[in-house]
Amino acid sequence: MERNLMKGNEALAEAAIRAGCKCFFGYPITPQTELxxxxxxRMHKAGGVFLQAESEIAAINMVLGAASxxxxxxxxxxxPGVSLKSEGVSYIAGSDLPAVIINVQRGGPGLGGxxxxxxxxxxxxxxxxxxxxxxxxxxxxxxxEMVDFVVKAFDSADKYRMPVMILADGLLGQMxxxxxxxxxxxxxxxxxxxxxxxxxxxxxxxxxxxxxxxxDELEKSVVDRYKKYDIIKETETxxxxxxxEDCDILLCAFGATARxxxxxxxxxxxxxIKAGLFRPKTLWPFPxxxxxxxxxxxxxxxxxxxxxxxxxxxxxxxxxxxxxxxxYGRTGGVIPTPVEVLEQIKKIxxxx
Amino acid sequence: xxxxxxxxxxLIDVPTHYCPGCTHGIVHRILAExxxxxxxxxxxxxxCPVGCSVxxxxxxxxxxxxxxxxxxPAVATGVKRTNPDKFVFxxxxxxxxxxxxxxxxxxxxxxxxxxxxxxxxxxxxxxxxGQMAPTTLPGQVTQTTPxxxxxxxxxxxxxxxxxxxxxxxxxxxxxxxxxxIPHIRDAKKAxxxxxxxxxxxxxxxxxxxxxTCPTNWGLTPVEAIKRLxxxxxPYYPLGVYKDVDEGVFPKEGGEE
Amino acid sequence: xxxxxxxxxxxxxxxxxxTACPKKIxxxxxxxxxxxxxxxxxxxxxxQCIGCAMCAMMCPDCAIVVEK
Numbered sequence: 189m190e191r192n193l194m195k196g197n198e199a200l201a202e203a204a205i206r207a208g209c210k211c212f213f214g215y216p217i218t219p220q221t222e223l224x225x226x227x228x229x230r231m232h233k234a235g236g237v238f239l240q241a242e243s244e245i246a247a248i249n250m251v252l253g254a255a256s257x258x259x260x261x262x263x264x265x266x267x268p269g270v271s272l273k274s275e276g277v278s279y280i281a282g283s284d285l286p287a288v289i290i291n292v293q294r295g296g297p298g299l300g301g302x303x304x305x306x307x308x309x310x311x312x313x314x315x316x317x318x319x320x321x322x323x324x325x326x327x328x329x330x331x332x333e334m335v336d337f338v339v340k341a342f343d344s345a346d347k348y349r350m351p352v353m354i355l356a357d358g359l360l361g362q363m364x365x366x367x368x369x370x371x372x373x374x375x376x377x378x379x380x381x382x383x384x385x386x387x388x389x390x391x392x393x394x395x396x397x398x399x400x401x402x403x404d405e406l407e408k409s410v411v412d413r414y415k416k417y418d419i420i421k422e423t424e425t426x427x428x429x430x431x432x433e434d435c436d437i438l439l440c441a442f443g444a445t446a447r448x449x450x451x452x453x454x455x456x457x458x459x460x461i462k463a464g465l466f467r468p469k470t471l472w473p474f475p476x477x478x479x480x481x482x483x484x485x486x487x488x489x490x491x492x493x494x495x496x497x498x499x500x501x502x503x504x505x506x507x508x509x510x511x512x513x514x515x516y517g518r519t520g521g522v523i524p525t526p527v528e529v530l531e532q533i534k535k536i537x538x539x540x
Numbered sequence: 541x542x543x544x545x546x547x548x549x550x551l552i553d554v555p556t557h558y559c560p561g562c563t564h565g566i567v568h569r570i571l572a573e574x575x576x577x578x579x580x581x582x583x584x585x586x587x588c589p590v591g592c593s594v595x596x597x598x599x600x601x602x603x604x605x606x607x608x609x610x611x612x613p614a615v616a617t618g619v620k621r622t623n624p625d626k627f628v629f630x631x632x633x634x635x636x637x638x639x640x641x642x643x644x645x646x647x648x649x650x651x652x653x654x655x656x657x658x659x660x661x662x663x664x665x666x667x668x669x670g671q672m673a674p675t676t677l678p679g680q681v682t683q684t685t686p687x688x689x690x691x692x693x694x695x696x697x698x699x700x701x702x703x704x705x706x707x708x709x710x711x712x713x714x715x716x717x718x719x720x721i722p723h724i725r726d727a728k729k730a731x732x733x734x735x736x737x738x739x740x741x742x743x744x745x746x747x748x749x750x751x752t753c754p755t756n757w758g759l760t761p762v763e764a765i766k767r768l769x770x771x772x773x774p775y776y777p778l779g780v781y782k783d784v785d786e787g788v789f790p791k792e793g794g795e796e
Numbered sequence: 797x798x799x800x801x802x803x804x805x806x807x808x809x810x811x812x813x814x815t816a817c818p819k820k821i822x823x824x825x826x827x828x829x830x831x832x833x834x835x836x837x838x839x840x841x842x843x844q845c846i847g848c849a850m851c852a853m854m855c856p857d858c859a860i861v862v863e864k
Contacts, residue, residue, distance in 0.1 A: 211622050237621045241614065242647035249611035249644075253618025256605045257585070261618065279608050384603035384619075386626045388582040395597045397606040541797060545849035545862035556857060560834065561810030565856025721816055721850045754810075761810035 278317025282398030303521025561761020610641020652709025798847025
């Protein structure tokens with residue numbers, strides 16, 4: 189298979205085009221702008237639409253419009269820009285539209301910084317907009333996974349008619365790695381029963397809408413959506429378990445941080461400490477079965493994040509608080525080093 | 541005897557939720573008449589705003605999308621860019637188009653998006669119960685300007701047609717009214733022209749329709765029509781503010 | 797011969813049609829209400845109707861059909 193050296197942001201874009209993404213609407217923001225720039229160069233040749241919107245808000249609503257007509261549509265941004273998109277994401281969820289949203293995270297809150305961060309975990313998994321809804325959230329940890337998860341994201345979005353997020357970070361977006369592109373046949377999901385692309389006098393008119401003025405009707409629409417979420421929780425979780433079979437200390441990390449943690453786990457093993465790594469690839473749904481499998485022999489868990497510990501609660505809930513969950517993190521754009529993580533492992537390991 | 545006037549086919553045969561005398565109904569009808577006369581219902585996608593006309597999706601027989609407040613032009617852009625052969629219109633009120641959605645309005649015009657924007661100016665927020673709109677006249681009493689709109693506190697109204705006419709991507713910017721039969725006829729002609737522009741790929745066509753809100757103005761429907769004539773038209777003069785012969789973009793590419 | 801017919805259940809009694817009629821033969825009667833409680837419009841003298849449809853054009857509720 190052909191392998192190309194590509195920057196994470198560009199790999200996201202190329203994968204989207206290959207996955208049949210027909211339009212990209214975006215707005216410049218560091219550290220994800222290369223994605224838009226790549227789209228600007230490539231999209232029209234691929235027969236699609238690239239448009240730089242006047243704002244993040246407009247961009248996500250352009251996605252809503254395109255997705256309403258049954259077209260694969262995507263937008264991308266970084267943390268502050270994703271906050272602006274949250275209104276549109278809520279409408280997309282409430283209208284049962286498929287769409288892919290990429291967040292190449294940077295430090296926050298506010299304007300924050302432009303260095304990598306994972307401090308939008310809560311936003312992505314709990315509260316990306318008003319109302320009762322969820323997104324499927326994929327967390328790639330390599331440029332190759334950027335490619336693979338984008339393809340998956342478009343399929344999941346179409347399959348479940350819902351917004352799907354790729355939660356990357358500035359480190360993954362900016363780094364270069366060899367990637368190969370799988371043969372992609374954009375699944376032909378039949379959207380003819382709902383797409384608003386002109387009825388051609390052949391069917392009833394279609395309405396794309398998230399307004400239900402009668403409470404019982406709104407409740408029903410939300411409850412139906414949650415039935416769909418139950419299926420997703422059952423079938424779509426994904427995680428990597430690394431050296432977890434016999435581990436005493438189970439480290440938990442996602443995205444770029446998991447790469448650092450993997451090094452620290454290897455270093456710990458070299459020193460005779462039984463460490464393992466649980467890396468969720470889906471942050472929502474959280475891989476509950478997988479973490480329980482990984483933690484079955486562990487005495488303590490250690491979540492390592494580029495935030496103040498936003499994943500810790502999900503871990504505690506997933507294991508039913510059956511074991512202590514420690515936390516080590518750096519935030520504001522600071523990337524934890526393997527040395528720092530190893531120190532934490534030793535500190536906790538010493539008490540075992 | 542033959543029927544010489546009845547409901548247009550692209551307007552679904554249901555009662556509307558609009559208050560008695562609300563002119564949304566007139567604008568809906570003439571818009572639907574244009575869609576019927578052009579035979580384009582099957583190729584048309586409409587985008588509703590947030591405001592009184594939020595439920596216009598229940599009234600038009602073409603495919604409809606309900607947008608977030610102010611975002612209809614962005615939604616319409618997404619639809620049109622991916623379906624350039626279809627007819628796309630937005631139907632927006634003044635709060636939607638000229639306050640929260642001002643950026644979308646300006647840029648849809650600047651980009652020369654080949655869509656139709658129907659803009660209902662009734663100088664008030666209707667759905668939320670009569671608050672100041674960006675188009676509320678100086679001195680006008682609303683729920684949030686209880687002593688009359690004082691420009692020193694609340695600023696001046698926005699004249700949308702004039703503003704949009706200054707943008708290069710605008711093919712048509714016209715202000716009409718639905719207060720009388722001649723004006724209703726003119727309004728329909730303007731809407732027809734806007735859709736013909738879209739057919740010819742000319743660029744953004746905006747038709748601003750001066751309308752009434754009897755309920756929130758505290759007037760009877762007949763008094764409301766009079767207020768439109770006596771107070772609104774002098775401040776918002778009817779007329780064509782921009783009307784290009786050719787499209788807004790050069791034919792053979794290159795710079796404008 | 798011309799005739800305007802009010803779809804009484806659709807009429808909201810706004811009276812805009814009464815202002816549009818050039819023959820002044822459309823009125824809001826004050827005796828009968830429709831199911832929603834509105835006094836609906838009527839034609840007071842069918843013989844004078846010229847079928848111009850101005851009443852219908854002014855109606856916000858498509859509540860008037862005109863024949864000629």
